[in-house]
Amino acid sequence: MYSKDGENYFIVDAHIALWDARPENQLNIHGKQFIDCFYDYHRNLSPAEELWPYEDYLYQGSERLMKDLFQDGYVDHAIFQPAYLGEFYRNGFGQTQEAYSLAAANPERLTYNHCFDPRNGEAGLDQLRADHERMGFKGVKLYTAEWHGDSRGYKLNDPWTYRYFEECRKLGIKNVHVHKGPTIRPLDRDAFDVSDVDHAATDFTDLNFVVEHVGLPRLEDFCWIATQEPNVHGGLAVAMPFMHTRPRYFAQIIGELIYWIGEDRIQFSSDYALWTPRWLIEAFVDFQIPEDMTEYAPLTIEQKKKILGLNAAKMYDIPVPEELRIPDAPETATGPRQPERADLGAA
Amino acid sequence: MTQVQTRPAPQAGLPGRDDIRRALGAVQDPELDEPITDLGFVRSIDVAPAARGAAVSVHLRLPTSFCSPNFAYLMASDSKDAIAVLPGVDTVTVELDDHHDSDLINAGLAADAGYRGTFGHEAEESLEELRWTFRRKAHTAAMERCLTELLRADRGLAESDVGQVRLADLPAGRTKDAFLRRREALGLPLDSAAAVLVDHLGNSYPADAVPMALRRARSTRISIDGNAHFCRGLLRTRYEGSGADQTARPEGAEPGESHTLLPITVKENA
Numbered sequence: 001m002y003s004k005d006g007e008n009y010f011i012v013d014a015h016i017a018l019w020d021a022r023p024e025n026q027l028n029i030h031g032k033q034f035i036d037c038f039y040d041y042h043r044n045l046s047p048a049e050e051l052w053p054y055e056d057y058l059y060q061g062s063e064r065l066m067k068d069l070f071q072d073g074y075v076d077h078a079i080f081q082p083a084y085l086g087e088f089y090r091n092g093f094g095q096t097q098e099a100y101s102l103a104a105a106n107p108e109r110l111t112y113n114h115c116f117d118p119r120n121g122e123a124g125l126d127q128l129r130a131d132h133e134r135m136g137f138k139g140v141k142l143y144t145a146e147w148h149g150d151s152r153g154y155k156l157n158d159p160w161t162y163r164y165f166e167e168c169r170k171l172g173i174k175n176v177h178v179h180k181g182p183t184i185r186p187l188d189r190d191a192f193d194v195s196d197v198d199h200a201a202t203d204f205t206d207l208n209f210v211v212e213h214v215g216l217p218r219l220e221d222f223c224w225i226a227t228q229e230p231n232v233h234g235g236l237a238v239a240m241p242f243m244h245t246r247p248r249y250f251a252q253i254i255g256e257l258i259y260w261i262g263e264d265r266i267q268f269s270s271d272y273a274l275w276t277p278r279w280l281i282e283a284f285v286d287f288q289i290p291e292d293m294t295e296y297a298p299l300t301i302e303q304k305k306k307i308l309g310l311n312a313a314k315m316y317d318i319p320v321p322e323e324l325r326i327p328d329a330p331e332t333a334t335g336p337r338q339p340e341r342a343d344l345g346a347a
Numbered sequence: 348m349t350q351v352q353t354r355p356a357p358q359a360g361l362p363g364r365d366d367i368r369r370a371l372g373a374v375q376d377p378e379l380d381e382p383i384t385d386l387g388f389v390r391s392i393d394v395a396p397a398a399r400g401a402a403v404s405v406h407l408r409l410p411t412s413f414c415s416p417n418f419a420y421l422m423a424s425d426s427k428d429a430i431a432v433l434p435g436v437d438t439v440t441v442e443l444d445d446h447h448d449s450d451l452i453n454a455g456l457a458a459d460a461g462y463r464g465t466f467g468h469e470a471e472e473s474l475e476e477l478r479w480t481f482r483r484k485a486h487t488a489a490m491e492r493c494l495t496e497l498l499r500a501d502r503g504l505a506e507s508d509v510g511q512v513r514l515a516d517l518p519a520g521r522t523k524d525a526f527l528r529r530r531e532a533l534g535l536p537l538d539s540a541a542a543v544l545v546d547h548l549g550n551s552y553p554a555d556a557v558p559m560a561l562r563r564a565r566s567t568r569i570s571i572d573g574n575a576h577f578c579r580g581l582l583r584t585r586y587e588g589s590g591a592d593q594t595a596r597p598e599g600a601e602p603g604e605s606h607t608l609l610p611i612t613v614k615e616n617a
Contacts (some may be wrong), residue, residue, distance in 0.1 A: 029512075033412035034412075034413070036412065041581070044577075044580050044581055044583075152469065185469045187417040187466055187469050188470065188473065188476060189476070190477060191415045216570070216573070216574070217378075219569060221568035222572050242573075245601075246601050247601065252569045256565070259562065260562075291439050292499075293563070295495075336558070
């Protein structure tokens with residue numbers, strides 16, 4: 001819980017990781033390139049006083065995670081969203097067992113989401129069933145640019161991905177977090193394209209699709225599909241820290257999201273350990289749209305409360321104290337539209 | 348900073364480094380809609396005498412190891428093409444540094460293997476449609492910048508009225524010039540009576556669709572500007588001193604832009 005100026009904010013950090021990118025776990029040069037890319041994001045977007053040494057960044061461990069999130073970070077509940085990256089790291093990037101054990105020991109504080117790769121075919125489906133029986137998760141994180149043998153990516157509307165979504169339905173896995181990454185085949189097309197989310201969300205209306213990084217760097221494509229599909233949500237991982245270095249850009253991101261998809265489908269996350277939640281929460285509660293950006297209304301306290309926790313709490317049935325709950329807003333002006341009208345305004 | 352090689356002055360008739368740099372100024376990052384020279388992506392240019400002219404060697408660098416390989420390949424192969432046609436050039440070597448696909452792309456460029464020859468099963472036809480996707484986005488963003496500038500300057504103008512705005516109504520300047528270039532690239536009319544708000548085929552919008560078309564264009568512009576500045580910042584973070592090779596981008600710039608590099612060991616410098 002975070003309190004400021006007499007207001008109380010229930011905080012759900014909807015995207016966190018417990019990763020191991022230490023050299024002994026790196027399988028090849030790509031393991032180093034991957035964590036170095038993350039670290040450059042961290043260096044580029046963090047305030048100087050929040051900067052971690054490179055060594056700390058490689059691995060945090062359970063104790064530090066608990067301290068950064070719950071002791072220092074105001075977080076009431078956090079959700080693991082693991083990336084496997086088995087082609088880059090010997091024992092994977094996200095540490096399944098350590099994260100799951102931590103969540104099992106702290107169920108009121110932590111939710112463990114799992115991951116799958118549809119390119120594992122039938123064997124992967126068996127594994128998903130077995131993993132679900134053991135860990136009982138409600139959500140999965142999919143990284144569509146994951147490398148897998150000869151393949152460097154897949155789409156959500158691939159036939160095998162649909163098989164996995166059908167299995168999710170049967171198992172009661174409701175929430176699908178999607179991270180679009182930069183390499184996908186065929187290379188003829190834009191790798192960040194989110195149109196496959198559109199298809200999957202239309203065909204699986206009973207699943208929630210949370211597009212991480214709100215589709216950045218393709219915010220416009222994300223907004224357009226999310227506005228047509230009521231089961232598509234936006235996760236603010238990586239978008240949040242722009243508040244510090246590029247506040248006008250952040251204002252436009254949040255202004256566009258509220259315009260297109262409304263305040264009830266946007267979820268805060270620190271993307272821990274890319275960044276720590278404390279400074280992001282403090283900055284967001286203080287944040288306001290610059291006055292000269294007359295195309296956007298000022299952010300309200302209620303909107304901030306929903307984004308910082310209430311929206312994700314609702315999706316994950318996380319109990320919120322009665323006095324902190326807020327009803328949904330009316331539909332946005334853009335409203336849900338039918339997919340056949342999706343060409344309108346296409347430019 | 349672009350490396351300055353200490354070599355003898357080029358022979359008369361041979362291109363110099365400035366000529367090479369100028370030629371590279373025609374190579375665009377298709378996604379960010381800017382020349383690679385302005386973005387600081389040219390790491391070094393080396394010109395040496397060769398049997399039948401100059402042997403030119405260029406190194407490119409990108410903001411992260413995981414920048415999209417299709418865009419990386421386009422910029423590298425366009426660079427090679429741009430230099431190869433210069434008079435007095437004998438051989439051209441273009442290499443992309445520190446990218447997850449550096450080996451693949453550099454081998455493909457050295458062999459002039461083309462897109463499909465370079466990427467094999469990951470390539471289907473060509474990257475032309477990808478180029479067009481981003482030319483259309485560049486046009487959309489440039490159009491929105493013109494109209495939003497107009498809306499901010501004239502509070503009497505309603506969003507629903509921007510469908511009536513003609514090219515002649517736009518004030519002269521950088522924003523309009525950039526917009527006209529993007530229109531030209533798509534083959535759209537440039538006469539003063541032409542409507543500003545059009546799709547990539549030149550069709551204007553029915554009155555009730557105008558606000559939505561403008562709002563969609565706005566989200567495209569925000570994406571491109573935001574991404575361009577983030578990529579520039581990441582390059583400066585990754586390669587110490589590379590900011591000196593970048594030309595400022597006013598579109599989407601922020602007052603606090605000077606915050607670029609936190610003092611920490613730089614890993615990727617050769």
